[in-house]
Amino acid sequence: MNWLKKIFSKHTPPQDDRDPSQSNAYDLIGGEKVIRAITKCFYQKMASSAETTTLLAIHRAPIAESEQKLFEFLSGWLGGPQLYQQKYGHPALRARHMHVDIDEAMRDQWLFCMKFAIEENIKKPEHRAAIFEAISTLADHMRNQ
Template sequence: MNWLKKIFSKHTKVQDDRDPNQSNAYDLIGGDKVIRAIANSFYQKMASSEETRALFAIHRAPIAESEQKLYEFLTGWLGGPQLYQQKYGHPALRARHMHFAVDEAMRDQWLFCMKFAIEKHIKKPEHRAAIYEAISTLADHMRNQ
């Protein structure tokens, strides 16, 4: 998270009761509205793309639950309110995904959807690049195969 803080902390101050040591990318990219749109576009892309059929197949129905969890995670990860942690505790993403076979192909399918959503909803190229770089590192960490 330090890289996000370095990139985004110079531009605005973190508002409300959020951790002042965390990135404020959340505010700079448009806050709740943009994060919701990213989560929605991510799952729309996954559901509608031939390239992501295998990834979509491992998601439980209703997909709206997965979309909500992604929204909550991204909100906190980008410096907004810690919605995911308040509901579920520490994300422990790798542990929560261990029962899925996450190989390079799955990682790439996930990143395909995320890149689409980020490019669609984040206006500034430098913000898109920084967030995509960080989310790529996170996605690679999720591999267990």
């Protein structure tokens, strides 16, 4: 979380049982409400864009399950409640996605949807930029082709 902590750690830490060493981006961008909006917007963009048909095709139905898992992951990744980890254990994202061929084109489709969702739902430009930069690094790490 060091990449987000640089931007978001200057503010009051969360007032619950979250790890204080984590970024508090979750709170600063609007918490659960904004993370839910980002994930909903992400999947709506994926479902409605001609540019993302390959990405959409690899998602199993119902898409609501994928949306919920992304919400749970982003919650913890942004310094909020560790919902994904509580349900499924450590995210180990690369290992969990090895069954999918992820090349630059697939990464770019995913980032296309995420950038749109971030821009639509996060108010401050500096927060959008920091989160998109961090998530771009994560997305690039997911490539296995």
